[in-house]
Amino acid sequence: MEKDWWKNAVVYQIYPKSFQDSNGDGIGDIPGIISKLDYLEKLGVTALWLNPIYCSPGVDNGYDISDYKRIDPIYGSMKDVDCLIREAQKREIKIIMDLVVNHTSDQHPWFLQSRQSRTNRYRDYYIWRDPVDGHEPNSLKSVFGGSAWEFDSQTGQYYLHQFSKQQPDLNWQNPQLREEIYQMMNFWIKKGIGGFRLDVIDLIGKDPDKMQMSNGPDLHRFLREMNQRTFGSRNLMTVGETWGATPEIAKLYSDPQRHELSMVFQFEHTQLDQTSAGGKWSMKPLDLHELKLVLSKWQMDLDGHGWNSLFWNNHDLPRAVSSFGNDQEYRIESAKMLAILLHLMKGTPYIYQGEEIGMTNCPVNLIDEVNDIESVNMYHEKINEGQKKEDILQLINRKGRDNARTPMQWNGQSQYAGFSNRSPWLHINPNFKMINVADQVYDSNSVFNTYRKLINYRKTHQIVVEGKYQLVKTADEVFAYLRQLEGQKLLVVANLSSQIQNLNLNYGIQQPWISNYSLGKIDLTHYQLRPYEALAVEIH
Ligand code: TEU
Ligand code: CA
Numbered sequence: 001m002e003k004d005w006w007k008n009a010v011v012y013q014i015y016p017k018s019f020q021d022s023n024g025d026g027i028g029d030i031p032g033i034i035s036k037l038d039y040l041e042k043l044g045v046t047a048l049w050l051n052p053i054y055c056s057p058g059v060d061n062g063y064d065i066s067d068y069k070r071i072d073p074i075y076g077s078m079k080d081v082d083c084l085i086r087e088a089q090k091r092e093i094k095i096i097m098d099l100v101v102n103h104t105s106d107q108h109p110w111f112l113q114s115r116q117s118r119t120n121r122y123r124d125y126y127i128w129r130d131p132v133d134g135h136e137p138n139s140l141k142s143v144f145g146g147s148a149w150e151f152d153s154q155t156g157q158y159y160l161h162q163f164s165k166q167q168p169d170l171n172w173q174n175p176q177l178r179e180e181i182y183q184m185m186n187f188w189i190k191k192g193i194g195g196f197r198l199d200v201i202d203l204i205g206k207d208p209d210k211m212q213m214s215n216g217p218d219l220h221r222f223l224r225e226m227n228q229r230t231f232g233s234r235n236l237m238t239v240g241e242t243w244g245a246t247p248e249i250a251k252l253y254s255d256p257q258r259h260e261l262s263m264v265f266q267f268e269h270t271q272l273d274q275t276s277a278g279g280k281w282s283m284k285p286l287d288l289h290e291l292k293l294v295l296s297k298w299q300m301d302l303d304g305h306g307w308n309s310l311f312w313n314n315h316d317l318p319r320a321v322s323s324f325g326n327d328q329e330y331r332i333e334s335a336k337m338l339a340i341l342l343h344l345m346k347g348t349p350y351i352y353q354g355e356e357i358g359m360t361n362c363p364v365n366l367i368d369e370v371n372d373i374e375s376v377n378m379y380h381e382k383i384n385e386g387q388k389k390e391d392i393l394q395l396i397n398r399k400g401r402d403n404a405r406t407p408m409q410w411n412g413q414s415q416y417a418g419f420s421n422r423s424p425w426l427h428i429n430p431n432f433k434m435i436n437v438a439d440q441v442y443d444s445n446s447v448f449n450t451y452r453k454l455i456n457y458r459k460t461h462q463i464v465v466e467g468k469y470q471l472v473k474t475a476d477e478v479f480a481y482l483r484q485l486e487g488q489k490l491l492v493v494a495n496l497s498s499q500i501q502n503l504n505l506n507y508g509i510q511q512p513w514i515s516n517y518s519l520g521k522i523d524l525t526h527y528q529l530r531p532y533e534a535l536a537v538e539i540h
Contacts, residue, residue: 001235003235004235004262005235005237006047006195006237006262006263006348007307007348007465008046008458008459008465009046009047009094009237009348010044010045010046010047010348010349010351010455010458011045011046011047011048011049011096011348011349011350011351012040012043012045012047012048012049012350012351012353013048013049013051013314013315013350013351013352013353014033014048014049014050014051014353015028015051015315015352015353015404015405016028016029016030016032016033016050016051016053016075017051017061017062017074017075017405017425017426018353018405018406018407018408018419018424018425018426019032019033019036019353019407019408020032020033020035020036020408020410020419021419021420021421021422021424022035024420024421024422025074025420025422026420026422026423026424026425027074027075027420027424027425028075028407028408028419028420029074029075029076029080030053030071030075030076030077030080030081030083030084031076031080033048033050033084034080034083034084034087037087037088037091037093038091039437039441040091040093041091041093042441042452043351043356043448043451043452043455044452044455044456044459045093045351045455046092046093046094047093047094047095047096047194047195047237048088048093048094048095048096049096049098049197049239049350050095050096050097050098051098051315052065052098052100053071053072053075053081054066054067054068054069054070054071054072055067055070055071055072055073056072056105057105057107057166058072058074059105059164059166059167059373060144060163060164060166060167060373061372061405062098063100063163063167063199064103064104064105064106064107064163064164064166064167065100065104065105065108066104066105066107066108066109067108067109068184069184069187081191082191085191085192085193086192089192094193094194094195094237095193095194096193096194096195096196096197096237096239097188097193097195097196097197098196098197098199099185099196099197099198099199100199100200101170101181101198101199101201101204102162102169102170102199102200102201102203102204103161103162103163103167103168103169103170104167104168104170105166105167106165106166106167106168107166110122110125110126111125111126111168113125114126114128114159114168115152115154115155115159116154116155117155118155118157124171124174124176124177125170125171125174125176125177126159126160126168126169126170126171127159127160127168127169127170127171127208128155128157128158128159128160129149129157129158129159129160129208129209130156130157130158131151131156131157131158136149136151136158137149137158137208137209138208138209138211139211140160140162140208140211140213142161142162142163142164142165143162143163143374144163144164144373144374144377145377145378145381146165146377146381148160148161148162149161150165150168160208162200162203162213164373164377169203169206169208170204172204172205172206172218172222173218178222178225178226181226182226182229182230185226185230185231186229186230189230189231189234189236193236194236194237195231195236195237195238195239195262196231196236196237196238196239197238197239197240197241198238198239198240198241198261199241200241200243201219201223201240201241201242201261201264202214202215202219202240202241202242202243202244202245203216204216204218204219204222205217205218205219205220205221205222214242214243214244215244215249220252220253220258220260223240223253223260223261224258224259224260227259227260227261228259232259237262237348238261238262238263239261239262239263239264239265239309239348240253240261240263240264240265241264241265242264242265242266243267245264245266245267246266247266247297247298247301247302248301250263250264250266250298250301250302250306250308251301251302251305251306253306254302254305254306254307255305255306262307262348263306263307263308263309263347263348264309265309265311265314266298266308266309268294268298269291269294269295269298270312270313270317272286272287272290272291272294273285273286273323274399280399281378281382281395281399283395283398283399286323286324288476288477288479288496288497289476291324291479291496292471292476292479295345295479296469296471296481299345299346299347299469299471299481300469302347303346303468303469307347307348308345308346308347308348309347309348309349309350310342310343310345310347310348310349310350311342311349311350311352312324312338312342312352312355313352313355313404314350314352314404315352315401315404315405316401316404317401317404318361318398318399318400318403318404319354319355319359319360319361319403319404320335320338320352320355321334321335321338321355321358321359321360322360322361322403323361323398324338324496325337325338325532326498326531326532327360327361329498329531330498330531330532331358331360331435332358332447332516333516333517333530333531333532333533334532335355335358335447335450336358336447336450336516336532336534337494337495337496337516337532337533337534339356339447339450339451339454340450340454340492340494340514340515340516340534340535340536341479341492341494341534343451343454343455343458343464344454344457344464344483344490344492344536345469345481346465346466346467346468346469346483349458351451352404353408354404354408354409355451356447356448356451356452357409357435357436357437357440357446357447357448358435358447359406359408359409359429359435360429360431360435361397361398361403362402362403362406362427362429363397364393364396364397364400364402364427365393366393367379367389367392367393367396369427370396370400370402371402371405371425371426372400372401372402372405374400374401375396375400375401375402378392378395378396379392379393379396402426405426406426406427406428406429407419407420407424407426407428408437409428409429409431409432409435409436409437410436410437410438411432411436411437411438411439412432412433412434412436412438412439413438416428417432417436418436418437418438450514450516453514454514457513457514461490462485463483463484463485463488463490464483464490466485467483467484467485467488467490468483468484468485469481469482469483470482470483470484472491472493472505474493474501474503474505475501475502477495477496477497477499477501478493478494478495478496478501478503478529479493479494479496480492480493480494480503480505482539488538489538489539490536490537490538490539491505491507491524491536491537491538491539492534492535492536493505493529493534493535493536493537494532494533494534495529495530495531495532495533495534496532497531497532498531498532499531500528500529500530500531501528501529502526502527502528502529503524503526503527503528503529504525504526504527505524505525506524506525507524507525507537507539508523508524508525509521509522509523509524510522510524510537510538510539510540511537512535512536512537513536513537513538514535514536515533515534515535515536516532516533516534516535517530517533519535522535524537
């Protein structure tokens with residue numbers, strides 16, 4: 001295996017529950033994924049990140065794991081996973097597993113033991129504290145609402161849960177717990193996987209007593225230990241989910257000298273439509289100037305000292321075309337624009353299932369239609385505070401996680417979009433008749449084929465992988481940058497707005513090699529970009 005192969009990789013994220021159902025129970029599964037490997041090979045991706053498929057009560061759709069070494073029967077069996085790894089390998093595609101080790105399910109045998117007694121040998125696998133004056137040990141809040149501490153009357157102590165109370169936090173200070181985690185990781189590595197995506201990994205070094213949760217004092221020590229004990233010598237790809245990372249922090253994780261991770265997911269560009277104090281549910285308009293500055297900062301700052309991941313959306317975020325583009329009038333143009341803009345930057349690109357066909361958010365009218373625990377809890381919390389139903393639902397429609405989790409739209413003919421032959425676990429976006437794979441695969445002008453072309457270009461042009469990045473000065477609504485490698489130059493230009501924008505760049509007359517409008521040669525010194533027009537051109 002080529003060293004640092006992941007620098008050339010293009011990763012496709014699969015939300016298994018919503019990708020493809022093979023046995024008619026309305027839930028996507030592993031045989032379903034296997035049946036779509038040819039499709040993924042055609043797209044050209046070289047790795048698949050699967051959201052968690054381990055045994056789980058499903059309170060947080062698999063992020064509450066009750067057995068790390070077994071596959072949840074709703075998804076299939078370990079045999080199916082072995083088959084998936086083999087079949088993917090035949091197509092030179094690697095499988096990246098989701099590693100959720102900040103917390104487990106409250107049904108995990110470790111926690112069932114841990115809560116038995118204060119002296120149980122698993123007690124210190126989790127974080128238990130005495131009440132203070134009959135109350136929670138401190139004011140730490142759960143991401144999903146309410147206190148992060150839950151009282152357990154059986155032993156008279158509180159346990160910590162940064163997510164739902166069915167997701168107790170593991171105690172990484174306990175060397176025995178760390179040992180078990182490493183052993184479990186090695187079990188997966190032996191199966192021949194390509195790497196791990198590490199869920200909320202910035203939380204494991206926490207100091208809950210000082211209320212320092214992300215980027216805690218022991219984080220990097222634990223990661224180096226993990227690296228040494230598991231994937232370090234095996235040339236795997238690792239990507240940490242780090243909501244609290246700045247470029248300085250990201251370098252600590254991804255500088256090869258430090259032997260921690262290949263790269264991290266940073267979320268700065270996905271949070272520009274929210275106020276800094278109010279968090280996810282407190283929205284403000286997206287400032288395009290800021291978007292350019294943030295993405296450019298990450299490109300520049302990590303250059304030479306780390307590695308970027310590139311993504312617009314994932315299973316926790318709204319659909320890219322709905323939040324950064326225009327999912328109505330200019331859906332196709334803006335979906336392609338986002339693809340061109342991101343895929344020619346430096347870093348490892350991630351495509352979230354359905355993004356490659358321009359899938360959109362899926363609005364709901366009633367809270368009963370919402371599945372996700374985060375949105376449901378937030379709804380009830382805000383109702384109790386006296387907020388209006390309509391306003392809360394509007395927030396859910398803009399930012400709710402179900403937007404990304406509706407089933408994959410394979411075709412426009414079948415009742416359930418080719419995802420299943422029975423009513424699925426989560427509603428299908430009614431726009432599947434218009435937006436689906438079948439209509440796009442053979443249409444050379446489709447969003448799908450724009451992605452395919454971009455992936456192929458990355459594979460065949462080293463400048464996309466290695467070229468230096470430089471922002472080019474333009475109007476706020478236009479995002480333009482240069483990539484440069486040994487005298488070679490690639491210019492990327494994107495109109496982020498639905499208005500016409502003038503471009504005046506001193507590069508003369510050129511022939512773009514990719515664009516989302518049909519184009520001949522253009523004069524870059526005087527060019528009018530149409531709504532969401534994007535193009536890339538090699539400068540000669
Ligand atoms: O997400 C981390 C996390 O903090 C999210 O809850 C995030 O704040 C939220 O989704 C924003 O909408 C990871 C997983 O990606 C997510 O699906 C899990 O729910 C969470 O960890 C707990 O494991
Ligand atoms: Ca199924």
